[in-house]
Amino acid sequence: MVQENLLLIISLLFVVAMLTMVSQKIGVSYPIFLVIAGLLISFIPGMPVLKLAPDWVFLIFLPPLLYSAAWNTSWKDFWEAKRPISLLSIGLVVFTATAVAYLSHALIPGFTLAMGFVLGGIISPPDAVAATSVLQGLKVPKRVVTILEGESLVNDASSLIVFRVALATVATGQFTLWKAGVDFLLVAIMGILIGLAIAHVLYVVHRFFPTTPSIDTALTFISPYLMYIAAEHYHYSGVLAVVSGGLFLSFRAHELFSYQSRMQTNYVWETVIFLLNGIVFIMIGLELPEVMLGLGAYTVSEVISYAVIISVVTILIRIIWVFPSTYIPRVLFKSIREKERRPGWQPVFIVAWSGMRGVVSLASALAVPLTVNGGTFPHRDLFLFITFVVILFTLVLQGLSLPFIIKWLKIEDDGENMEEQNAMMNSRLATVSLDYMKSNYDGEIADFEPFRLLKERYEKIIEMADSKFLHTDSDSAKSTVRKYRTMLLEIIDVKRGEITKLRRERACADELIKNKERELDLEEARLRRSP
Structure with a gap:
């Protein structure tokens, strides 16, 4: 029974x-x-x-x-x-x-x-x-x-x-x-x-x-x-x-x-x-x-x-x-x-x-x-x-x-309003991150390339979020935003294809491959759930 x-x-x-x-x-x-x-x-x-x-x-x-x-x-x-x-x-x-x-x-x-x-x-x-x-x-x-x-x-x-x-x-x-x-x-x-x-x-x-x-x-x-x-x-x-x-x-x-x-x-x-x-x-x-x-x-x-x-x-x-x-x-x-x-x-x-x-x-x-x-x-x-x-x-x-x-x-x-809120949030998070780096790692930013690249990345996020590009109502700008997100998703697929090759070639440890796949999964989830 x-x-x-x-x-x-x-x-x-x-x-x-x-x-x-x-x-x-x-x-x-x-x-x-x-x-x-x-x-x-x-x-x-x-x-x-x-x-x-x-x-x-x-x-x-x-x-x-x-x-x-x-x-x-x-x-x-x-x-x-x-x-x-x-x-x-x-x-x-x-x-x-x-x-x-x-x-x-x-x-x-x-x-x-x-x-x-x-x-x-x-x-x-x-x-x-x-x-x-x-x-x-x-x-x-x-x-x-x-x-x-x-x-x-x-x-x-x-x-x-x-x-x-x-x-x-x-x-x-x-x-x-x-x-x-x-x-x-x-x-x-x-x-x-x-x-x-x-x-x-x-x-x-x-x-x-x-x-x-x-x-x-x-x-x-x-x-x-x-x-x-x-x-x-x-x-x-x-x-x-x-x-x-x-x-x-x-x-x-x-x-x-x-x-x-x-x-x-x-x-x-x-x-x-x-x-x-x-x-x-x-x-x-x-x-x-x-x-x-x-x-x-x-x-x-x-x-x-x-x-x-x-x-x-x-x-x-x-x-x-x-x-x-x-x-x-x-x-x-x-x-x-x-x-x-x-x-x-x-x-x-x-x-x-x-x-x-x-x-x-x-x-x-x-x-x-x-x-x-x-x-x-x-x-x-x-x-x-x-x-x-x-x-x-x-x-x-x-x-x-x-x-x-x-x-x-x-x-x-009300997706447009959500888009603006998302841009504002990205700008504020990037701003506090940038301020923290300048206050605590100013010397490293000047001397080491990885620190400088990360600083430039946050500056770019702030620039994009605050630009008219994200706030304009023109159809061409909205189309470009959608195309940009589509490109990022396509790049994730390309990365997954390369990971498959690395697994087939046994060029990396399985643990590293699984960790990288998890990173790509989270990145894709973030892109697909973004307004």
Whole structure:
């Protein structure tokens, strides 16, 4: 049994890797492609029915995925966009849950309002990975990406709290608005405090204990589980514990890790997160047979009509919310108008259209109990089916159309501003380096060629960064900058070819060759990630 499960997991990992390569080849975002592929694979005769246990998602998958998202989020950008993030991650979640509750109560026979809120809590949070992976490589303003990433850090917690309150209401038949509000705040605030408390302990360990890169990497994997399990043990928000702790440690990361730890941790985390995301999205598609098993009480036309109507309304609810929440605060408050530039409707529409649902919604639907008050939980199979259709509908419709909409709207990113900031940073770093050399190695600069060459190199960097060449808006200058970067990348390829010859000729030790290859890898990574 253990061998069969292990073989199944390994097979899934292999399939995820292969399908991701296909998705890159055809230019489709891999979460969307994996869900569709999983759906098609589930129809293969003889395929075993795979069950995605909600405990696996909430305990095994969710903490590292949230922690990684928090770690890669800029606290400065997050705080600057706190108003739109809060309006989306809390306001929109509650608005969506309420609208879906009343709609499903009116639409589905025997569906109580409490059950409607259970369904609303399930399908209210958009998926972080789906939106950011679709937007990756597309020209969108940085603030749009910041808002979507920030929303995804908090909305899971909001939706899960709504979901738990609604489940309790179904079980007890009682609902008190003020008590639900107090519970919401208590669960959220205590979750944040627990996450920050554990993060401070880990900060001390990373900062003052004699860790190694391997220990640092291991601790970063242990951290989200500590935060999540500790908060959930006391029935507080494990999601907010992981997010708050991850944001704190990310903000302090420059104080904690050596360059070896940073490199090793980043590489390992990128691989693990890719595999976790891949497994989760392909499992969503593979869940279809399990979802279909309990629908015998409903006709196919009924359940599909319910699911499609709720899916369309869910998309419209987000659009209805996003536009007023973007512009009304600017009308009401002069301070906002003075601090922030009024955004055009195009980037606002991109935020409104990036509402793809994903793994948290499916896990919440699967977490609906089988029984309540000694009887079967009413409409549980319908919850599962509607959630599955909403995920599939939003991923395919919104996910596949988003790149074309961005091109059609001709949205421009803020890359030019990033280019100027990059030039300014290079100039300042070169300036302080040059000042240090002149203060401490002035004699060597005059007497030795290597010191003089390095001084001239820093002077050239300052000259290039401060010249009009990098700040001009002419197309020819921008083309020249791109051509210059292309030349540097081509030179790296030439160097790699020569290294291959040296290895074949056995002219240098393997250790030297590997070190040089690592240098070229880092140089290429720097060039490709430069704005």
